[in-house]
Amino acid sequence: MGKAARNIIATTVLAGLVYAGATGTLGQIAHNPNNIYNDRSLTITDEEKDLLISNVENSIGYDVSSEKEDDYLLLNAILVNNNLSDEEKITFFRFGDMFYDNPYLDREKTYNNLRKVKIDYTSMRGFNDRNVMGNYDYKENVIRIYDNSDSIIGHEIIHCIYNIKPSFLDKYFSEGMTELLYNEYFEENPFLEVNSYPLEISAVKMLCDVCGSDIVLEAFSKSNMRPIINELANYSSKKEAKDKLYLLDELMTEYEEKGTVTHYVEYEEILDYLENIISDKYGTGGFEHNSFKYNRKLFSCVFSDNPLEDYLITIGNEGIGEKAYFSEKLKNDYYYFDIEPCNYTFSMNNKVYAKN
């Protein structure tokens, strides 16, 4: 990160602190969150808003489009966080587009997390965490980093932004969404899902194809699978929708614990169930169905003896499926599903992140 940008932050943090005072805007947020974040709009004076915008823009070093004004308060929370270094603040600022693209984000909760989150690079790993590269401790609001890299910090920042209790969402869903969001917003090749959780990402993409990514984002943001269940129930019954999602979670839990699964005939039913719904909804042979079939093929590697190895071979054979689900910028170019031939040789690090 350039020195100039860091100096700018150092001079603007103090001005930003005006808003962190107990009687300032923060006090209003704490007492009446609906006034602040209702319909994504800010209820602060024009002067407060102008000062806030100039603080954030100065610290980022570029103009942020005026449509994003409603999310300046989230960026300001980062600005006034004394636990973060200037360099870390700049890393957090890069998530502005993600705030803006998500109407379901619980902005009050995110605001409170961002104001206080710390990054800890020094903690000792537990014995069972040998393969863990980082984690987010949602109780302490601390990101612990064991293997320092942009993608690991970025993944954990997304956990912090959403602050989802691990027990509230199916683990495969929480991790697949987190990693997919990181890849769409930050990876150079956003469709090459080979960093971490590739099968979890395939599962999430199948749910997006069937239910619509908007509904999936709502479920993730609200820490509740109900929007997905309700959508599936429109094409089956609520009981069947719940049962199939439960089965999918059971399958992924077995995969995560043992590295491979048994009973796959029973588990295949989930995929048939989802494919029937997508055929009902969109017919067969369209881009939605093609995207689903591709993701189903990748996901089905979970049934092989070496799922990750098989996954890489399958991408090599099938090519890279290109479709954006969440990033509005990416959707401009990749809204429809397409397959790009794959000329890469892969190596997968085979490590996992901690359980949230």
Ligand SMILES: [Zn+2]
């Ligand atoms: Zn994670």
